[in-house]
Amino acid sequence: MxxxxxxxxxxEMSELRRLKTLLPPELQSWVMVExxxxxxxxxxxxxxxxKDEVEIQVDLTQWENFSIDQRNLLFWHEVARIxxxxxxxxxxxxxxxxxxxxxxxxELWVQDGLLLLLALTLCGISGxxxxxxxxxxxxxxxxxxADEKAITLATRFGYSLPNAYKSLGSALKxxxxxxxxxxxxxxxxxxxxxxxxxxxxxKAKMQQNPVQRPHL
Numbered sequence: 001m002x003x004x005x006x007x008x009x010x011x012e013m014s015e016l017r018r019l020k021t022l023l024p025p026e027l028q029s030w031v032m033v034e035x036x037x038x039x040x041x042x043x044x045x046x047x048x049x050x051k052d053e054v055e056i057q058v059d060l061t062q063w064e065n066f067s068i069d070q071r072n073l074l075f076w077h078e079v080a081r082i083x084x085x086x087x088x089x090x091x092x093x094x095x096x097x098x099x100x101x102x103x104x105x106x107e108l109w110v111q112d113g114l115l116l117l118l119a120l121t122l123c124g125i126s127g128x129x130x131x132x133x134x135x136x137x138x139x140x141x142x143x144x145x146a147d148e149k150a151i152t153l154a155t156r157f158g159y160s161l162p163n164a165y166k167s168l169g170s171a172l173k174x175x176x177x178x179x180x181x182x183x184x185x186x187x188x189x190x191x192x193x194x195x196x197x198x199x200x201x202x203k204a205k206m207q208q209n210p211v212q213r214p215h216l
Contacts, residue, residue, distance in 0.1 A: 012060045035060045044078050046087040070171035080149035086142040144194050165199040
């Protein structure tokens with residue numbers, strides 16, 4: 001049993017080191033790759049640790065369900081989100097909303113109109129910012145953009161364009177099969193549909209220069 005645990009730990013560390021090598025050189029000094037320690041973690045999650053440091057967390061248990069090529073493209077999707085500056089950040093909005101709500105309740109009690117207006121304004125601004133951050137259409141657009149950039153990253157690391165599309169497409173298919181949450185599964189399905197359209201456009205562009213064409 002001890003030998004199995006040690007072997008598993010070595011395999012996990014080896015995979016994390018491998019993923020680190022998939023970072024573009026310009027990111028390697030400030031993007032960390034670690035195994036997730038959360039309860040019920042996401043497969044992959046980015047977290048800003050500081051002004052100039054980001055960590056990609058990997059649930060290594062779920063990670064085993066994917067082939068190497070699938071892992072690579074899913075990892076590059078997260079890298080693309082970092083490059084596009086669309087990773088979630090711990091913001092001031094929740095604290096401001098709490099302060100604003102508390103202030104509004106307090107000013108209703110003391111009946112200070114100006115302070116009540118200021119508190120309600122703070123609630124409105126912070127609430128709008130939270131809505132922006134959690135807007136479903138915006139998050140989907142960011143994911144689609146990251147998928148496109150992940151394909152570009154894959155070709156930068158030696159993948160042919162057809163194989164890059166195929167690997168990301170098969171990874172999304174696996175995510176669809178393994179995701180019980182209906183809303184999340186729908187997002188993956190939408191990403192797969194968009195990827196197929198992108199592959200078709202790439203195929204059309206390549207027709208005048210016959211090479212292996214993208215297909216999903």
